[in-house]
Amino acid sequence: MKKINFAYAILFVGIILLILNITDLDFENFKQGPFFGIISNILLIILMIVNIRDLKEKENN
Numbered sequence: 001m002k003k004i005n006f007a008y009a010i011l012f013v014g015i016i017l018l019i020l021n022i023t024d025l026d027f028e029n030f031k032q033g034p035f036f037g038i039i040s041n042i043l044l045i046i047l048m049i050v051n052i053r054d055l056k057e058k059e060n061n
Contacts, residue, residue: 004055011048017041 018041021034 004052004059007048007052007055011045011052014041014044014048018045 018038021037021041025033025038
């Protein structure tokens with residue numbers, strides 16, 4: 001159960017960081033922006049969702 005709580009915490013932090021990176025985005029000048037930060041946060045969120053599903057599946061078996 002501790003692993004799943006840790007995964008939820010990382011997911012929550014990833015969502016907060018994604019929101020911060022999107023608010024830091026300059027919509028008038030797209031050449032400079034935190035694009036790699038946004039992409040890495042999206043990948044982190046996707047991987048945490050997959051990890052949580054896997055942990056729940058192992059917990060049920």
